Amino acid sequence: MKKLILIGIFFSTILSVNAQEWLTNFEEAKKIASAENRNIVLVFQGSDWCAPCIKLDKEIWSTDEFKNYAKEHFVMIQADFPRKKKNKLETSQQQQNNSLAEKYNKQGFFPHVVVLNEKGNVLGRIGYKKVSPSEYIKILNSF
Numbered sequence: 001m002k003k004l005i006l007i008g009i010f011f012s013t014i015l016s017v018n019a020q021e022w023l024t025n026f027e028e029a030k031k032i033a034s035a036e037n038r039n040i041v042l043v044f045q046g047s048d049w050c051a052p053c054i055k056l057d058k059e060i061w062s063t064d065e066f067k068n069y070a071k072e073h074f075v076m077i078q079a080d081f082p083r084k085k086k087n088k089l090e091t092s093q094q095q096q097n098n099s100l101a102e103k104y105n106k107q108g109f110f111p112h113v114v115v116l117n118e119k120g121n122v123l124g125r126i127g128y129k130k131v132s133p134s135e136y137i138k139i140l141n142s143f
Contacts, residue, residue, distance in 0.1 A: 023072055024093060026100060026120075029077040033118035034071045037104070041074045041140060044105045048082045052128040053111040065133040072138070077087040083112070115143040 023029045026042075033040045043061075045053040045056075060066050070076055079097040082088065089097065104122065105112045115123045124143025129136065 033075040040116040042114045048084045050110045068069045
């Protein structure tokens with residue numbers, strides 16, 4: 001039994017170390033960006049229905065190359081808009097995401113990636129592109 005618990009802890013630690021550091025609170029993201037002199041990458045996505053969003057996650061956000069770069073250079077925040085009942089967000093989170101969309105994604109594009117400075121000012125925008133993680137990083141840094 002102890003071995004199973006230790007194995008579970010070991011794999012949980014490995015998975016958490018390798019996981020993308022996604023925030024969901026915009027004010028917290030701005031504070032971290034200001035303290036660490038980083039840009040914010042705000043991602044509007046439909047995690048359970050938007051095919052290009054899912055591809056962007058698989059091809060860019062979930063790669064080791066991007067995750068390793070992002071943890072040192074960006075503050076990553078998700079504004080998710082799931083449709084399935086089982087993935088429904090808490091009301092306060094949905095309200096925040098709606099407010100972010102009103103300000104940064106008025107057209108309702110998905111996926112929509114907005115690069116912001118620490119004050120929340122827009123530096124650039126991009127969506128899904130069929131490029132390598134290193135090319136996507138170059139695009140994000142060009143803003």
